[in-house]
Amino acid sequence: MKQEGNIPYKIYLEEQEMPVSWYNMRADMKVKPAPLLNPGTHKPMTFEELQGVFCDELIRQELDDTTAYIEIPQEIRSFYRMYRPSPLVRAYCLEEKLRTPAKIYYKFEGNNTSGSHKLNSAIAQAYYAKKQGLKGVTTETGAGQWGTALSMACAYLELDCKVYMVKVSYEQKPFRREVMRTYGASVTPSPSDTTEVGRRILAAHPGTTGSLGCAISEAVEAAAVNEGYRYVLGSVLNQVLLHQSVIGLESKAAMDKYGIVPDIIIGCAGGGSNLGGLIAPFMGEKLRGERDYRIIAVEPASCPSLTRGKFAYDFCDTGMICPLAKMYTLGSGFIPSPNHAGGLRFHGMSSTLSQLYHDGLMEARSVEQTAVFEAAEMFARVEGILPAPESAHAIRAAVDEAVKCRETGEEKTILFGLTGTGYFDMVAYEKFHNGEMSDHIPTDAELQAGFDGIPKFPGNEF
Amino acid sequence: MKQEGNIPYKIYLEEQEMPVSWYNMRADMKVKPAPLLNPGTHKPMTFEELQGVFCDELIRQELDDTTAYIEIPQEIRSFYRMYRPSPLVRAYCLEEKLRTPAKIYYKFEGNNTSGSHKLNSAIAQAYYAKKQGLKGVTTETGAGQWGTALSMACAYLELDCKVYMVKVSYEQKPFRREVMRTYGASVTPSPSDTTEVGRRILAAHPGTTGSLGCAISEAVEAAAVNEGYRYVLGSVLNQVLLHQSVIGLESKAAMDKYGIVPDIIIGCAGGGSNLGGLIAPFMGEKLRGERDYRIIAVEPASCPSLTRGKFAYDFCDTGMICPLAKMYTLGSGFIPSPNHAGGLRFHGMSSTLSQLYHDGLMEARSVEQTAVFEAAEMFARVEGILPAPESAHAIRAAVDEAVKCRETGEEKTILFGLTGTGYFDMVAYEKFHNGEMSDHIPTDAELQAGFDGIPKFPGNEF
Numbered sequence: 011m012k013q014e015g016n017i018p019y020k021i022y023l024e025e026q027e028m029p030v031s032w033y034n035m036r037a038d039m040k041v042k043p044a045p046l047l048n049p050g051t052h053k054p055m056t057f058e059e060l061q062g063v064f065c066d067e068l069i070r071q072e073l074d075d076t077t078a079y080i081e082i083p084q085e086i087r088s089f090y091r092m093y094r095p096s097p098l099v100r101a102y103c104l105e106e107k108l109r110t111p112a113k114i115y116y117k118f119e120g121n122n123t124s125g126s127h128k129l130n131s132a133i134a135q136a137y138y139a140k141k142q143g144l145k146g147v148t149t150e151t152g153a154g155q156w157g158t159a160l161s162m163a164c165a166y167l168e169l170d171c172k173v174y175m176v177k178v179s180y181e182q183k184p185f186r187r188e189v190m191r192t193y194g195a196s197v198t199p200s201p202s203d204t205t206e207v208g209r210r211i212l213a214a215h216p217g218t219t220g221s222l223g224c225a226i227s228e229a230v231e232a233a234a235v236n237e238g239y240r241y242v243l244g245s246v247l248n249q250v251l252l253h254q255s256v257i258g259l260e261s262k263a264a265m266d267k268y269g270i271v272p273d274i275i276i277g278c279a280g281g282g283s284n285l286g287g288l289i290a291p292f293m294g295e296k297l298r299g300e301r302d303y304r305i306i307a308v309e310p311a312s313c314p315s316l317t318r319g320k321f322a323y324d325f326c327d328t329g330m331i332c333p334l335a336k337m338y339t340l341g342s343g344f345i346p347s348p349n350h351a352g353g354l355r356f357h358g359m360s361s362t363l364s365q366l367y368h369d370g371l372m373e374a375r376s377v378e379q380t381a382v383f384e385a386a387e388m389f390a391r392v393e394g395i396l397p398a399p400e401s402a403h404a405i406r407a408a409v410d411e412a413v414k415c416r417e418t419g420e421e422k423t424i425l426f427g428l429t430g431t432g433y434f435d436m437v438a439y440e441k442f443h444n445g446e447m448s449d450h451i452p453t454d455a456e457l458q459a460g461f462d463g464i465p466k467f468p469g470n471e472f
Numbered sequence: 473m474k475q476e477g478n479i480p481y482k483i484y485l486e487e488q489e490m491p492v493s494w495y496n497m498r499a500d501m502k503v504k505p506a507p508l509l510n511p512g513t514h515k516p517m518t519f520e521e522l523q524g525v526f527c528d529e530l531i532r533q534e535l536d537d538t539t540a541y542i543e544i545p546q547e548i549r550s551f552y553r554m555y556r557p558s559p560l561v562r563a564y565c566l567e568e569k570l571r572t573p574a575k576i577y578y579k580f581e582g583n584n585t586s587g588s589h590k591l592n593s594a595i596a597q598a599y600y601a602k603k604q605g606l607k608g609v610t611t612e613t614g615a616g617q618w619g620t621a622l623s624m625a626c627a628y629l630e631l632d633c634k635v636y637m638v639k640v641s642y643e644q645k646p647f648r649r650e651v652m653r654t655y656g657a658s659v660t661p662s663p664s665d666t667t668e669v670g671r672r673i674l675a676a677h678p679g680t681t682g683s684l685g686c687a688i689s690e691a692v693e694a695a696a697v698n699e700g701y702r703y704v705l706g707s708v709l710n711q712v713l714l715h716q717s718v719i720g721l722e723s724k725a726a727m728d729k730y731g732i733v734p735d736i737i738i739g740c741a742g743g744g745s746n747l748g749g750l751i752a753p754f755m756g757e758k759l760r761g762e763r764d765y766r767i768i769a770v771e772p773a774s775c776p777s778l779t780r781g782k783f784a785y786d787f788c789d790t791g792m793i794c795p796l797a798k799m800y801t802l803g804s805g806f807i808p809s810p811n812h813a814g815g816l817r818f819h820g821m822s823s824t825l826s827q828l829y830h831d832g833l834m835e836a837r838s839v840e841q842t843a844v845f846e847a848a849e850m851f852a853r854v855e856g857i858l859p860a861p862e863s864a865h866a867i868r869a870a871v872d873e874a875v876k877c878r879e880t881g882e883e884k885t886i887l888f889g890l891t892g893t894g895y896f897d898m899v900a901y902e903k904f905h906n907g908e909m910s911d912h913i914p915t916d917a918e919l920q921a922g923f924d925g926i927p928k929f930p931g932n933e934f
Contacts, residue, residue: 018487019553023481091481092565094854103554103628121583123857123893165853166565185647185898192852267910370618389625390654394554395585435894436647443653 014113020097021264029084029259032252033290034047034071036362037078039298041369042246043361044336045073052467055333063233065240067138071249078294080252082134089133089166090256093122098264099428103392105412112415114408115272115427116441117288117463118395126398126430128193129283131253131463135242136163145238146170150200150225152179153353153400154186155430156244162192171195171263171383172239174228178219178348186434186443204235207231207329223342223355224384226331245281246326246335246360254287261425262291272303272425274411277308278403279316279374280353282360288427296371305372306411307363308403310382311451313346315339315359316367316374318457322472324358324464334465337364340452347450351402357460376408379449383442385409386432398430399438475564476575482559483726486887491721492555494714495752496533498824499540500759503831505710505823506798507535509785515747515862515927517795524709525695527702529600533711540756542714552718555584560726561890564856567874574877576870577734578890579723579750580857588860589746590621590706593715597704598625607700608632612662612687614641615815615862616648617892623655633657634701634924636664636690640810647897662687669693669791676840684818685804689791704741706820707743708788708797716749723887734765734887736873739780740865741769741817741836744822750889751834758833767834769825769874770845770865773913775808777801777821778829778836782921786820786926795827796927799826802914803922804879809912815862819922839868841911845904847871848894860892861900 013019036042045054060069067440071080082090101114119127127461139147145170151157157173164171164327180187187197199207200220207227211218218224226243233241246249265272275292277285285307295301307316315338323340326332339358346355359367366372379399386402388409389395397405408426415422432439452460462472475481498504500635507516522531533542544552577762581589583633601609608631609771613619619635642661652659664684669689673680680686688705695703706712727734728917737754739747747769757763766768769778777800790795801820808817821829828834841861848864850871852858860869870888877884903909907916914922926934 013550014732021486052908088475123852125895162852162856166856184902185895188898188905189858189895192849192858192901194853328753387654390585391656394624394628396651396654432645433587434652436650440646440650441651 016122017100017268019102020099021098021268023026023095023260023264025091027263028090029263030087031255032082033080033255033259033294034074034080034252035290035293035297036075036248038294041365042075043365046333046335046375048464049325049334050329062228063241065139065142065144067141068135068249071252072247083137086134086137093129094256095260096121096153098261104389106418107388107392107411108409110412110416111419111421112412113398113421113423114412114423115270115423117425118428119257119433120395120398120428124155124159124162125433126155126159127254127257127287128156129162129284130256130287131244131250132156132163133166134253135297136160136167136169139240139242140167140169144240146172147242148172148174148229148232149220149242149244150222150229152175152176152222152225152355154434155197155353155454156310157197157419158186158189160242160244161190161195164195164459165193172232173197173218174200174225176200176220176222183434201226202228205231207331207370221328221345223328224301226327227331230327230331230404245356246358248362250283251290251360251362254283255290256277257284257287257361258290258292270423273422274304274424276304276308276404276411276424276426278305278354278427278429279309279359279363279401280359280400283328284427284429286363289386293366293371300360307367307372307374308378308407309374310403311376311378313340313357313450314376316359317376320461320464320472321364321368323470326358334362337361337363338367340457341463343463344460345461354403375407377403378451380447382406383439383447387442395428395430397428398432399435401429402417404428479562479730482561483730484558484559485722485726487553489725490552491725493541494544495721495756496536496540496542496714497752497755497759498537500708500756501827503827504537508795508797511787511792511796517780525692525703527601527604527606529603530597530711533714535710540639545599548599548881555706556718557722558583559900560723563855566851569850569854569869569872570878572874572878573684573881573883574874575883576874576884577732577885577887579719579887580890581719581888582857582860584895586617586621586624586625588617588621589716589719589749590618591624592718592749593706593712593745594618594621594625596715598622598629602629602631606702608634608706610634610636610691610694610701611704611706612684612691613634613639614684614687614817616896617815619657619659620648620651622704622706623657625654626657627655635659635889636662636687636692638662638682638684643789644899645896656882664690665693668915669793671756673791676810683790683807685790689790689793692789692793707818708820709768712745713748713752713822713824716745717752717912719746719749719889720752720754723750723778732885736766736768736886737886738768738770738869738873738886738888739868740816740862740889740891741771741821742862743818744825745822746889746891748822748825755828755833768832768869769829769836770869771836772865773838773840774911775802775819776833776838777819777870779838782923782934783826783830784926785932788820793912797823799823800829801926802919803925805925806922812832815867829882837869839865840910840913842904844868845901845909849904857890858894859890860894861897863891866890884902
């Protein structure tokens with residue numbers, strides 16, 4: 011294996027080089043992301059209105075679009091040190107395999123037992139809930155990475171954790187469920203009869219296998235009706251992107267240490283938690299006019315919110331009990347085809363990322379599932395990490411860019427986010443090995459049906 | 473979380489501090505482990521006799537009991553750098569949870585995609601096979617960690633890999649199977665009709681779900697009859713302990729760097745690969761009279777080869793086609809109860825470790841399965857790593873020792889080996905959560921039946 015100059019295979023920061031503050035991209039955005047709206051009044055949600063759902067400090071972070079750096083509390087930094095810094099890996103073997111002059115780096119967030127980057131925000135949200143003296147938190151999980159991470163964080167802080175897990179995942183991913191139970195969480199298949207909204211959905215759609223939007227509704231209701239509980243969410247929200255900025259800050263510190271400057275930064279995008287975190291400090295430089303980067307969001311062709319969605323106010327949940335968020339959306343009623351394996355199945359996208367994309371500060375592309383698994387398998391064989399299907403979307407785009415470099419001879423430096431491992435996704439890999447993998451790219455008519463469900467009101471034209 | 477002086481949560485060596493040679497404990501043993509015997513003649517196996525099964529360089533390593541340090545080839549060191557050094561973790565959270573004055577450290581070998589320490593020897597064995605110009609290697613796998621690691625190593629070196637997987641695991645652990653297929657290995661459920669010995673076993677025991685001993689027989693036969701193939705094994709052998717010494721060498725280097733001296737060193741023991749590797753340099757000091765350490769092997773009560781076995785020459789495989797090894801054994805016909813979840817189900821034990829134990833240089837204890845999972849779950853909750861059931865045997869013993877320190881007030885320093893993660897063992901965790909976990913401690917009569925199968929010949933009295 012070749013090795014370039016002084017650049018090791020894995021760059022680990024020293025503990026004293028780790029970030030002490032999160033970075034809030036919104037502070038440097040000229041056009042701020044639109045505020046959450048009250049679905050009844052269509053007026054911006056106030057701190058007080060949000061208090062029934064979120065804990066106080068997280069609301070402050072959610073609403074703060076002017077403070078650039080927010081200190082990471084000592085307790086969270088202690089927890090981070092259990093599994094951070096995560097390695098920034100130079101993909102020497104992948105480069106060799108692709109015979110590309112490109113220099114490829116990836117930030118690997120799967121080296122903690124929760125298996126993904128989700129833990130970065132889970133511990134922060136659990137910490138603020140604990141600090142407020144709450145008994146516990148509620149949440150939903152689809153692919154299970156968020157639920158696993160949150161369970162782990164809650165176990166550490168001895169906080170109760172109620173997870174609503176999309177029923178089809180609960181049944182088809184029993185191992186994920188058992189990981190959460192190992193960490194002491196209670197896991198309920200959604201829709202369930204434990205909530206009003208769950209009973210309503212069950213009555214309307216008996217036999218439904220659930221959806222993420224529906225599980226969100228149940229978790230939000232459970233937080234509202236249970237004394238001492240608040241709701242937490244693993245993506246989409248501004249606060250989540252803030253916490254995840256630790257990914258990008260570490261990446262940038264590691265690159266700066268070795269004088270590396272990426273030309274292209276690539277991340278997979280479901281709700282935007284990983285992408286928003288990875289790009290944060292780079293986007294900051296771009297927003298401040300200090301340096302330019304190409305930034306690429308990669309989403310599945312089966313759930314193409316950025317590339318084919320509308321930029322409008324929409325619900326984050328199927329039950330339509332959450333605030334409205336301005337974002338690229340396929341409509342809260344849009345359900346991606348169930349044959350899609352990854353966790354990138356959310357109909358919307360972070361408001362912050364949506365605004366940046368709308369303003370031309372980043373690109374987006376969609377990729378098809380079989381091509382994603384081809385990249386995943388190649389990557390596993392040469393780099394020795396079996397990636398989560400979500401992460402493999404970024405791998406696909408990085409490989410495509412590196413192949414372009416082979417053709418043009420350009421020595422571009424590519425950074426991508428490897429969000430996690432695919433241990434719990436072997437059913438999808440099995441389908442791929444057996445040639446049984448399929449994909450469904452929504453037709454225009456299917457998309458239109460989703461768009462029809464987006465609420466219409468003055469100021470929400472699309 | 474408390475943090476002591478200058479000792480970080482995780483100690484990572486710098487690349488230039490990583491070992492450049494493996495350490496061969498046998499060189500410092502006054503009583504050498506007994507040689508492998510030809511099962512027909514009962515004479516020591518010669519280099520030439522072993523050539524049909526193993527590749528040349530590995531035979532040299534297997535037979536060499538005088539060279540203390542054997543250089544790690546540059547190519548293997550390059551591969552190691554992809555996932556090594558592995559972290560030496562100070563278990564601050566566990567100490568706090570146990571309210572113990574003991575200082576607990578663990579060497580975590582699960583931070584590579586194969587999920588365990590097995591990769592350390594897999595890459596070495598695959599490398600020497602490749603260097604000899606072979607087409608591929610054959611092996612067996614039970615719990616699947618070894619097969620996964622070998623598949624990954626072979627993918628990296630573009631070597632063919634045929635894995636015989638115990639049929640019950642093949643069926644009950646389809647995800648493990650798919651990981652191996654992702655790395656390009658062919659996986660055959662054992663016993664199979666692809667080998668003579670497989671057909672013989674199937675004829676004698678129709679409907680059998682297989683055993684590790686039977687899969688070894690098939691893999692050895694497949695290596696012997698396929699041109700350009702050799703057999704490789706993930707434990708028991710001297711060469712495997714040699715490669716795994718990288719675990720102990722890194723641990724010792726990291727401890728020396730911070731002036732830490734362990735009082736007690738604990739490892740789980742199935743065939744002995746992890747334990748033998750972890751203790752190597754410490755045992756070296758002990759053998760040379762430089763320093764004393766308490767060393768504890770932990771095995772399952774359901775498969776107690778050290779604590780209840782006989783020290784005798786025995787077959788390593790059920791088909792009785794392998795050489796005889798002098799070791800603590802329960803008899804090659806002993807089958808531990810199938811309700812045991814872990815991978816520590818081998819009837820024998822490394823000859824080197826057996827000799828050290830026989831000579832009073834290390835201790836052994838057995839632990840029961842429910843107690844093991846209790847320790848595993850507590851560990852997961854406080855340390856954030858969900859351990860493999862095998863590794864949890866060592867956790868159990870480390871916790872027990874730390875609790876003793878709480879009672880006596882002694883500030884002992886404990887080092888244990890955390891061999892891997894339990895992602896593929898969630899069925900066992902599920903049983904534990906549901907209170908359905910059971911264990912079977914073999915009766916004296918059951919053990920006697922196993923002992924009756926140990927070959928009797930002059931010089932093999934027990």
